[in-house]
Amino acid sequence: MGNNRNYSKELESRIETFKKEGRRPKVLLHACCAPCSSYCLEYLREYFDITVFFYNPNITSESEYRKRVDEEKRLIAEYNRQIDENDFEGMNSDKDAGKIDIIEGDYKPSDFYEAVKGYEECKEGGERCRKCFELRLNETAKVAEKYGFEYFTTTLTISPLKNAAVLNEVGEEAAKEIGGKVSFLPSDFKKKNGYKRSIELSHKFDLYRQDFCGCSFSKAQREREKMGL
Numbered sequence: 635m636g637n638n639r640n641y642s643k644e645l646e647s648r649i650e651t652f653k654k655e656g657r658r659p660k661v662l663l664h665a666c667c668a669p670c671s672s673y674c675l676e677y678l679r680e681y682f683d684i685t686v687f688f689y690n691p692n693i694t695s696e697s698e699y700r701k702r703v704d705e706e707k708r709l710i711a712e713y714n715r716q717i718d719e720n721d722f723e724g725m726n727s728d729k730d731a732g733k734i735d736i737i738e739g740d741y742k743p744s745d746f747y748e749a750v751k752g753y754e755e756c757k758e759g760g761e762r763c764r765k766c767f768e769l770r771l772n773e774t775a776k777v778a779e780k781y782g783f784e785y786f787t788t789t790l791t792i793s794p795l796k797n798a799a800v801l802n803e804v805g806e807e808a809a810k811e812i813g814g815k816v817s818f819l820p821s822d823f824k825k826k827n828g829y830k831r832s833i834e835l836s837h838k839f840d841l842y843r844q845d846f847c848g849c850s851f852s853k854a855q856r857e858r859e860k861m862g863l
């Protein structure tokens with residue numbers, strides 16, 4: 635699926651409006667892992683008051699889940715330390731950066747398996763992933779509404795393997811589902827060298843970078859690819 639919208643430019647244009655209005659909207663940022671969050675947080679913390687929402691019941695095992703959420707918390711602690719110590723060496727953000735909070739969602743893999751039922755055999759990037767995005771972004775929208783956020787969005791658009799048009803469409807539908815009380819912030823974080831920057835930051839902070847997306851199906855697919863199958 636594709637369309638002519640440039641989600642990266644749409645986000646830039648919203649940011650310009652907020653700057654003119656002299657305000658920092660509250661955004662709930664759904665995060666899939668620390669490497670993908672690294673650039674998104676560096677970029678967004680200049681303009682928004684951010685709370686990360688770590689909600690990923692798709693992750694294949696409890697141990698993998700813990701590794702990813704612990705790295706997310708370590709990254710956020712490092713970004714907040716930079717503010718406390720006014721130490722932005724090697725970062726693109728500076729004194730305008732705001733502190734970041736985190737909310738951890740439920741980790742119930744059965745919710746994921748229920749959501750993708752019937753689509754298990756789809757290839758990565760297909761209908762199974764759309765169902766997975768719907769699960770995670772619908773929950774993000776609900777939590778954003780519950781806690782009075784103005785916006786929500788997701789780090790998932792930083793991945794070159796994920797279709798930004800589908801993610802933005804799913805996000806906008808999730809906002810509609812809850813009656814439009816919270817808006818989905820358009821994004822395509824891979825643009826503006828965002829993906830490249832996330833790799834640099836992952837090295838800088840020595841972040842754990844998994845080599846598969848998250849679910850057991852993507853893990854099995856990666857194993858087959860590694861064996862040349």
Ligand code: SF4
Pocket residue numbers: 692693758759762763764766767847848849850851852
């Ligand atoms: S490959 Fe990634 S996005 Fe697709 S269903 Fe699995 S965890 Fe979700």
